[in-house]
Amino acid sequence: MLRRTVLQLLASTGLASLWAGSASLAARGSVDRIRPSDANWPTAQEWEALAGRIDGALEESRSALEAVMEQSGGAVTEEGLNKLVNPFYLQDFSGSTQSQGWLDGWKSVQSAKVGIPKTAKDVSELVSFARAHNLRLVIKGGGHSYYGQSNAPDSLLVWTRDLTGIELHDSFVPEGGRGAGVPAVSVASGEKFIDLYGQVVVGQGRYVQGGGCTSVGVGGHAQSGGFGHFSKFGGMTSANLLEAEIVVASGEILIANAYQNSDLFWALKGGGAGWGITTRLTLATRDLPARFGFIGFGVQAQDERAYRALVEAVIAVARDNLVDPAWGEQIHFAPDHKMFVKMTFIDLALDEVRRIWAPVLDLAAGEGYSFTEELVLYDTPARKWWDLEFRAREMPETIVLDQASSKAGTRFFWNGDNGETNVFWAGYESAWLSQGLLGEAKAAMLADTIIDAAKLVRFAFHFQKGLAGASEERLADARDTPVHPSVLDAFALLLVAGAQQNVIEDVAGQEMDEPALREKAARIKGVYERFRAIEPDTGSYSAEMNFHEEDWQGMAWGDNYPRLLAIKNRYDPDGLFTGHHQVGSEVWSRDGFVRIGGDSG
Template sequence: MQRRDFLLASAAFLPFPVTLAQAQGNVLSATAGTPAPNVPWAKLAEVLGDRLAPVEWPLAKCLEQPDGEACRAFFGSVSNPYFLGDNPALTQTFGWVGAWSAQPSAYVVKAQSAQDVAAAVNFARSNGVRLAVKGGGHSYQGCSNSAHSLLIWTRAMQAITTHDAFIPEGSKAKPVEAVTIGAGAIWGDVYREVCVRAGRYVQGGGCLTVGVAGLVQSGGFGSFSKRYGLAASSLLQAEIVTADGLVRIVNENQEPELFFALKGGGGGTFGVITSLTLKTHVLPKTFGAVFAEIRANSDDAYSGLIERAVSFYSQSLFNPNWGEQLAFRPNNALAISMVFQDLEQAEAERVWAPFFGWVKENSDKYQLASDPVVLAVPATSFFDAEFLKTLPGVVETDSQPGASKERIFWASNREEAGQVIHAYQSTWLSEDLLGAGSKADLSRALFEASRHWSVSLHTNKALAGAPENVREAARNTAMNPAVADAFALLICAAEGPPAYPGVHGHEPDLEQANRDAARVDAAMNALRSRIATNGSYLAESNYFQTDWQKAFWGENIERLQKAKRKYDPENIFSVHHNVGEVD
């Protein structure tokens, strides 16, 4: 994937946006970059013991001695997402040029229970200390870190319990199969327990090291969302600590407005989730993938390839079996990275045969970079670490001493660990664009955009083509309802390698970042000049989005703001682009 100048404690970088609560005299005196004075940390230590600790920032050694062994070792480790996730001072993304840079909290609460979280929330509220919350630490918007804050780190809360018959508290609904997950769990762990060991499926994220709680609160897509929907749609119940320090059990019957807000209203906004219970599904017989790259020898040929790909998608792949990406690149290449569920390998090959056959018939215009890969595996093996490690180049393992052999991550995610975002924009594309009268416009828009930068259709991150019950369930979440009528989320983004301002030899390339951002802008402008776009996905969106409330939540924004005023009137939980923020 290709993914805008860091926010530092320096005049060269932009400040955090002003929130509604700050404008009205927010109780939080410790705004970003400003330590709260005279904080009685010892009082919190009396309650939490060694679960409260000062944060040790690994990058401090790099700022002091950028050529030292400690700094070399640090930058040699940051491509391992587990190395980043296991340290409370680090985030999976190091920053966004022009927006923010990862900053350490003053202290961390290594929470092991909802009561630990409540103690931290009460202390922060009473002492005017800014809060940050981190589970997986994957926020592109910088929401899981804040300088001088008290960090609530849920990493240790990783319990995963499957249920044969779960009924939410206070509900008269029929029991369903479900899984209860601690807020610190990551999706790789959940898939191992649910899919490999329990023989069920749970809809989660595509990246194995993404945190469960953050994904659900953003709405949450996975590779197979065209069949199983949003992660938020599967939410049956949550345990959450709100700004008043109360531990609440919320579901459709108990505090339904808060429950609704947790289903896509944004993480770090309404409280700290400590556990979630998600509905599980029947595991399909297979999961699989198709990989190919096709190169065109001229612009005219590439335009024709895009038209053919759009037509093929609308006729053969626009259904619950298929998900993931088609990428259109400036070098006139089409990259295919698609997944499927519940098809045998021969069935998947038959689906693609007409398209690959057309490419070969037109070999004077198109070349396959290599033979297409079509692979189906038993669904119980798809998330099995030992099986995946037998497939060359598919996964990598946590290289830290003593790490569990089950700690794997997709090899394709390696470049994202420690990344610096240069630009990131996304928009949903309506299913109407796949109609007979609109496909030519869509194809031309994709071609024009790809003259500037790569653009990718993430077909699993939109729900047109999914079963109607899946689409209706999405409309019952806080996400922009446009998600149910879109066939794909188009993403255009750029990123650089791990870097940090002020660390000699490891500083971000600001000139390159600005060039990349300009090209991403040009690509998106070209696209929008030809076709209508509608909204954006909160978790994968532009930090500088101007119409963000409408884009992320559409008509649901007023309902979310009402819930925010009720459960967090002083904006204790404040992150970039949260529903309590003023434009």
């Protein structure tokens, strides 16, 4: 349905020629990217000359798996497996990504060469070299892409690791702008959010909107839209973008903001990857709330009748309280009549939080229910939320201290997040759920859907990834982005996924269990289809949707896609930056090496 809508819009706006023109570029001549096995692959002397032109490094790829196997003499050890689920350890290696691959989709493969720039000029040199030699170019920041966008065989990888630096501004005015400035922070694209929070929130007592996973790289996150623990309060990361420095396909270093290169600036605010390589981003900062808090517990009902009462109570709590800037994070539903609450809140007294959740907690304490996870309820000064020393001293059970990476002892990730690293995905689906589903007219239908879907596999409602309930100011910011507009009315984002962790080929006990993955994939699809039956026209989050989604353009960006495609053709007409589910990638083979003709729609 969304696919047809996009095609109709293309025709009605006269932009169909841009789409068709993009497909017809195959007629320009040879369109295959060059591989190391080809005669015209750059010579050793040409690579050496490139290395001499950059301040950064040019090296061969290396993976975390290679490192741990070497350290253990080729054996698989518990210590090695623990390292491989540490996101910061994986980020020490150019040849490793947070995901290992996707069933029937992609596998993480190392690049032929790795460029590690230190400056925007270095990035420009690497981009110009890739363009001149027609190389497959990929970019890696935190390496969190579920679609394999930050790796490709036979490619030149630009690894933004050494693009570092954070600068706070009391009054920032974008280049070319006028008038009063606003508080902001400029951050190099290779930085991770844990370090940004450390300087802005912990160090300066200001709020900056960023990702929930502490290891996420700033550059790629902002381009996807970007959500964190408190997005109903702070908005999307992309909507807080004030300015970007970016190297585009021509090799030019551009400043994009509301006053210059404004079309590119709009595309960067949620249009996904593939516009170039951002080297510096400037994000608005805001007054920091006084306190952040968390409530978590797990409940199991003895039968479906009791489960229905539990689900109905949760829906009522959500309708009456959770569609509000004070609330974020997740509620999970699972087989065997289980439900899990893992929610964050802002500036609410603990007694008030207990009152809000009393209908669910009182029910769960009664006959027919049992707690599978005991109630956890706390709050902290907001300035201490990402403070490592405070967390390690006051609530060490909430974090995992990074003790393996090159910066061991200085960073943490949330306890539980390591279940999402070094995994091979069976499937991943998302759909924005409109707040109308919580109303009395549709609540019974929503409850039926939850109960039916929960029989298949565990899924979650991510309240911080829907902007219903946000302030009008944050909603206005979000409207000025290309993110699918259904985010504006969504009380939450449905996420359902499944994977196998630490797959190691040819190692007994670590091989891929393909039958189990296929069964998971079928269950994930079943959950998604049940929610699509009651919410057919909303979008999916571009960073967290099905690798195999055919209508990815419409699902990710809706009616904004034609404008995005026009901008893509202006700044990258030859598709130097291409990757799965990236704007314009419909005219490229899945591996990004061959431009293909025909109907791109």
